[in-house]
Amino acid sequence: MSMNEITPGEMANTAPPSPAFEVAVLLGRGMPLGEQRRTLDEIGVALVNEGLAERSEIAFAELSDPALSVVLLHLRDEGVRSVVVVPVIIPFDRNLKGWIGRWLSRWSAEEAGAMRVVLADPLDGIADQLSPVRAVIERARLGTDVREAIKPLKIKAGASRIPDVSRVALVCLGPRCAQAGAAVIYDQLRRRFGPHKPDDLQENEVLCLTTNCQGPCNFAPLVGIQPDNIWYGNLTPEALEGIADRHLAQGGEPVSPWAFQPGERLKKTDGALVEPDLPLAAAEAGAIRIRQAFVRKAMVEDNALAGFMEITNLGTFDDMLLAIECCFSARIAIHAAGGHDDILAGEGLPLPLAAGSTIRLQPGRLHLMLLDIPDVPDPGSTVDLVLTFRHAGSMPMTCHVHAPS
Template sequence: MSVRVLVGMSVTDVDRRQDLHAWAGELGASLAFLQMGGPSLSAELTRLADSGAETITLAGVSLGPLAPGHSWLRRIAAHWWRERSGKRPEIQVATGLATTRAELPDAFAETRPITGTEPGLTTPAWERVPGHVRQVLICRGPRCTAKGSEETARAVILGAMEAGLGDDDLLITHTGCLFPCNQAPVLSVQPDDVWYGNVEAAAARVIVRDHLADGRPVEAYRLPR
């Protein structure tokens, strides 16, 4: 039995679950996620293997910012394959990520097998907390997502790039619910202990320009503690 799995790579793909479910159905595939959504890729591989799948073909889709690179799809699949006890199916992985529905048929058609020799989940470069001056936590919980936190995240990322802020300056992180939900979209800046609410894209750019680049909290969007 041969089966297909469409894998959402980014947090945005979790937000667009309904679209991906529809795309997967059109392609005769199931759906899994690499991060912050269920079923996880590992859980879906286990389910399919336990149901008798002999060949599993994976194609990743990336619709949003801060998605991990294509190599992570192979890493996670290979880790599952090495750890799998009992019969292991053949796993084929698309050679590139799709960014639109139209690209998915080609993605499923152009694949390479997992061999078990792929890099593992750990490397020396990921041993320590990365250096940064501030960490920006962007809520991607249900209310914030419904009120546009995807565009908030995009504005923070692009604004930081335009301001010349690099990895040594900022660690930008998607999170689950940050509270207070009535003020969605919410983000916080640490270690400054500053929380912002109603942060739409335009507000996010102001926060990047004034607070993250110049160290001046923006009172117009700051939430009381």
């Protein structure tokens, strides 16, 4: 035998171990727009390549679909015999980590049947994602069924009662509000009214909660008060003291000038609207109808406009958006939110439009990008577009440039 030959025994020693589980479920925290999916997909591929499981699935603990319970039920009904749940908790949250284990133990006792469910150590830091996470994999291989390893979640009496409160303060912690000091506002409210738990709440108290972006970002920092249907905007800690005393605690009238009702728009000191009311463009050609079209400066890409509209095919035959033209942009793309690097001219085109269907190009999701604009037009000006469809033909339209949201 030559020095370079490998015996069958040596080949067996170098072969990767057989997967310990049929399925690895990557459990993310969840985000409103599901930005974690790509990261979880990549981690799942790495875990499968390392031999932890035959395949991977994705689930979320909050805010996004699919929920962990839905994925586990699907796997059980599919006949899967072994599952390992790998939490990806970034930033790390000790309470969430503990809750996942207790909930999973309770669910497994009630729903898992013959399916073995193991909870792996969480990937809770950047180092975990940069390394092959072999330590997590090895511990998961030796893991005990979650029904035996962790005490099940207990349902407290208070969790079965709707809080009897006079008001709910919804503090926006979206990106704009967070940068405008919303965390300070929330801490101030919690110090005043307390970080309540459901079984601690008393009648006539104020429940303080945080939310993701509520929409009217120009009012940042923003707090919604229900059931009064009042929003407080452009808040400062000093203003909040008076609002807490006169409105929230005593049940008085909303406090001006920070109180806004539904439909109100933010105004400058001279009474002019901060963002002028601009019309939304509309057009029709053949069976294609476009509504609610406008553009605004792109949030991430420099020298670019983002475009939004609703395109409906009212006909009985499929159509297709073939091209979009603009007088001052040579690069135009239909693009999904989540990063604008390396956008190619015409990306996302042609865009199929099935009979009877509607495609919405909207902020935070699929949208139009007008790129490489030498001089981005100011809000209030207009942009001429021509959309060309396979059957409906060319459709010219003029869109107003709205202020960035």
